[in-house]
Amino acid sequence: MPEDKISFIPKKTFERPFYKRSGPGFFLTSSFLLLLLSGLICGVAILYRNSLKKQVDLLSDSLERAKAAFEIPLINKLFNISEKIKTSKILLEQHKTIVPVFDLLEKSTLKDVRFNNFKYSFSKDKEPIISMKGMARSYSSLALQGKAFEEEKNIKNVSFFGLNLGDKGTINFNVTLVLDPSLVFYKTE
């Protein structure tokens, strides 16, 4: 039998258990970092928003000042004059006069021919047209008149019609002349 008696009194003192600190933990740290980051982003965003607000206010003021400097009535007046000049140029370029038509007729009408009715108009193609009733001393005079018209460069087309013998042996006729449009455009003398 062993001499040692079994005792309930421990020979060794119990050591206090040592608990190792494990720290805040991964999730807590991540959450804290996220919170910090969110706060930081929000802070930066608020600062940026405020800066944008200031810029927008400044731009709005600048725009108001620019608008005031426009002088809208003056701009309208200048625009009106500018439009007037442009349109006047168009109108002057297209201004027509019938004076050269009479000059042409005076130059190309023979002594043995006379006209007693005159009509001036424009064709659908905007070509000036003259229709006249006339009287010639003879058929040969009329033929010469036709030739004179045909030789005139500003007359594009000549057509005689309705020829008939008059009371005193004269020849009554109708004539239509198609003129070059450039003839009637107004030119400064």
Next chain:
Amino acid sequence: MIFFVWFQPVFNEIKDLGAQKASFDEALFTSRQIQETRKGLLDQYNTISQENLDRLNKIFPSQPGSIKYIIEIDNILRKNGMVLKSINIQEKAGGSQGVAFGVEKQPFEIFPISMKVTGSYKSFYSFLKDLANNLRLTDINTLEFSPGGTSDQYDFSISASIYWQK
């Protein structure tokens, strides 16, 4: 949670402000262009003398001025020894016709006019010259004449167009 509660409205505001800033920038750019155009037009305007402005207003008046035109035509006719027997100006609203002159949809109004005048051929020729050189533009569309009562007198029927700014 904080991120979404705080950041979303701020982000939306930033987006709106950004768009607002972009439109203001664009408006300011346009206003600078307008200022330049205004300056250019003003410089041009300052080079035009009052005399030329008056001439411009006569060539292309801002008002129809029909009565003024009739008086002017009558004066030109009288000066050349002719008589104005009748005149009719059709003041009608609406876009320009410009058909007789090859112009369409222009910023001007056309008044068709018709008149009957009497006189000698020589006087009429002289009247036509004055009419062509007159500042208030008259474009003759049709002309018809035949001998009148006396040997040297003719009755002239004219249809023409005059213009004014819309």
